[in-house]
Amino acid sequence: MTQNLPPNGVELEAQGIHAAAQFPSRAVRGTVMVDGYALATTQIEAVGKPRGQALLIPGYTSxxxxxxxxxEPLSQRGYSVTAFSQRGQALSAGPDTTDGYSLERLGQDVHDVMEELQLGTNVHLLGHSFGGVVSTAAVLRDPSPFASLTMWNSGPRTMGGDLLEQRYGLLEHGPRAFYLGVRMAAGLDPDADLKGELNVIEQYYYDRLMSTNPAQLEAGINILIDQRDRTAELANTGLPVLVSHGANDDAWPIEMQREMAEQLGADYWVIAHAGHSAHADRTHASAQLLATFWDEHSA
Structure with missing residues (x-):
């Protein structure tokens, strides 16, 4: 018997409902002050008997x-969930110089947010993409508050590819260079933003990018270019780890992610019919996967 589920995130986008408009009615927006900067948070309480607490860290331009x-799907499975925009990302404030975005500082922000929100211990930490790099730094700073780590479509060392070209474009032309790269690669009009011709979903992603602090973008891409493999250090913490990605993930090479999972002795789950944002492509499958892993490692 087929279960009728609400639409996945990408299916909602196809209906013109962007990510911000997918905010559940039971969830709550807020801010926390960390190192003098207001960071935007979202929180939702577990439905029924609580099974645990999760903290989700977004990726680079997210x-x-x-x-x-x-x-909502995670809360229905018994998890209270918190997410926050990292310093300088859309919705959050941040410094205007790159030295305020060291990887060590970003990792400390994770701990500071947890303390300000009184999340306590036994928190399941998930980092998507660049958020996985930051989550690793947070765990290596102090693993004691965490029940587990999920590397969600994220890898252990620099992904290479066109990062150097992207950094050049960013430094020469500013944040709009990322928008132009995506538009031109897709064969779309690169001047649609100037003409006011973006559809509601395109406008959302454009506004999210352009409201990100340029210093955060520069520092973040430098971190990605210089990313070094800390898998052995992570393994030494003894923290349970899940490595998971979409079968069509086009960021870190899939073989690199699989190798990291093997070195960590981690659970390794591939989500079919999903790309780099597996949580949007297969929302309910992702929620079930995460809750299953967290259930096995909850106090």
Whole structure:
């Protein structure tokens, strides 16, 4: 018997409902002050008997809203969930110079957010893409508050590819260079934003990018270019780890992610028919996968 589920995140986007508009009615928006900067948070309480607490960290050009589609499905499975926009990302404030975005500082922000929100211990930490790099730094700073780590479509060392070209474009032309790269690669009009011709979904992603602090973008891409493999250090913490990605993930090479899972002795799950944002492509499958892993490692 086929279960009728609400639409996945990408299916909602196809209906013109962008990520911010997917915010559940039971969820709550807020801010926390960390190191003098207001960071945007989203939270939802577990339904029924609580099974645990999760903290979700978004990727490079993203924001807390990327996880909106997951909030309700995870809460229905007994998890209270918090997400936050990292410093300088859309919805959050941040410094205007790159030295305020060191990987060590970003990892400390994770701990500071947890303390400000009084999330306690036994928190399941998930980092999507660049958020996985930051989550690794947070765990290596102090693994004691965490029940588990999920590397969600994220890898252990620099992904290479066109990062250097992207950094050049960013430094020469500013944040709009990322928008132009995507538009031109897709064969779309690169001047649609100037003409006011973006559809509602395109406008959302454009606004999210352009509201990101340029210093955060520069520092973030430098971290990705210089990313070093800390898998052995992570393994030494003894923390349970899940490595998971979409079968069509086009960021870190899939073989690199699989190798990391093997070295960690981690659970390794591939989500079929999903790309780099597996939580949007297969929202309910992702929620079930995560809850299953978290259930096995909850106090």
């Amino acid at each position: 924001s807390a809203d990327t996880f909106n589609c997951l909030l």
